[in-house]
Amino acid sequence: MKCKYCDKTFLDDDNLVLNYFEHTKISHYELLDDEDKIMHDIREKMIKSKIDYDQFKKEIGDSDLVFNSNNSDIV
Numbered sequence: 001m002k003c004k005y006c007d008k009t010f011l012d013d014d015n016l017v018l019n020y021f022e023h024t025k026i027s028h029y030e031l032l033d034d035e036d037k038i039m040h041d042i043r044e045k046m047i048k049s050k051i052d053y054d055q056f057k058k059e060i061g062d063s064d065l066v067f068n069s070n071n072s073d074i075v
């Protein structure tokens with residue numbers, strides 16, 4: 001995948017989307033118009049929260065166990 005604004009290319013791996021967003025933010029954020037900036041921020045937040053969630057699942061392991069223990073607190 002190639003950057004829309006310069007010649008930098010990105011490896012097609014698991015971090016591709018996040019790497020691309022980081023690069024756009026660092027190198028080309030001023031080139032985005034207001035609407036693109038808003039979209040960029042929203043999509044970046046969504047991507048990061050998904051990554052955090054995947055990481056969380058990996059660390060916790062059995063998510064059902066956590067869900068059940070959370071439920072028992074409410075009851």
Ligand SMILES: [Zn+2]
Nearest residue numbers: 003005006008
């Ligand atoms: Zn670029």
